[in-house]
Amino acid sequence: MQTENSAIPNFDMGPNHLLPAIAQDASSHRVLMLAWMNAEAWEETLRSGYAVYFSRSRNQLWRKGETSGHRQKVVEIRVDCDADTILVMVEQTGAACHEGYESCFFRKVDAENGVTIAEKRLVDPRDVYGTTK
């Protein structure tokens, strides 16, 4: 085990000081989603033990699960070789995807069949977010 001292992660490396953060289920190892973190989201994630992202559309911190209850408890955090991507291994409560799927990656694409929905919804998003979402 070595210890390093440089800026890891390095938020200066990302567009608008945002870095991609991959959430992976710590038990099933499914990749659940990709979102973005700024330094503030990163620090709150480390401090609170729950995944916090930065919402580019709402331009504010996004405490994942605050509305839906589908929080992500942090099990382990990794940062990549270039210090510009974050991997958060989590215990996911409920569905990671706002469309009600376990994972946001419910669409399969191949050259032969094009785009297909490869999974079933865990929950109806209207039950979680109301009817307007």
Place this chain on the structure above:
Amino acid sequence: MQTENSAIPNFDMGPNHLLPAIAQDASSHRVLMLAWMNAEAWEETLRSGYAVYFSRSRNQLWRKGETSGHRQKVVEIRVDCDADTILVMVEQTGAACHEGYESCFFRKVDAENGVTIAEKRLVDPRDVYGTTK
């Protein structure tokens, strides 16, 4: 199984028409790396069955493994709910990381211990890329 017709993935959604592409090992389910694809890299990936990215530093297509031999054979491709992130499940030959680790995510970070190297190198990068890399 439903079929959709809109632009999936939608390269207009990404900075400079680039979308993040996560490579995951199809057998071990380890997240190996994150790189970027433009429309051309995406199309060549679909067509060739091997992962092709767009290198932001070299500003050109990056046929992963062309130098190192550490190619990524595509097993399955997923696109997320917002159509702005790609997940490529691959059979990885050799080390995914240019630093010689199986995965680029070899650094662990936690609030208590800071940054630690959590893994051992599979290969010495000098043996793969020469001494200057």
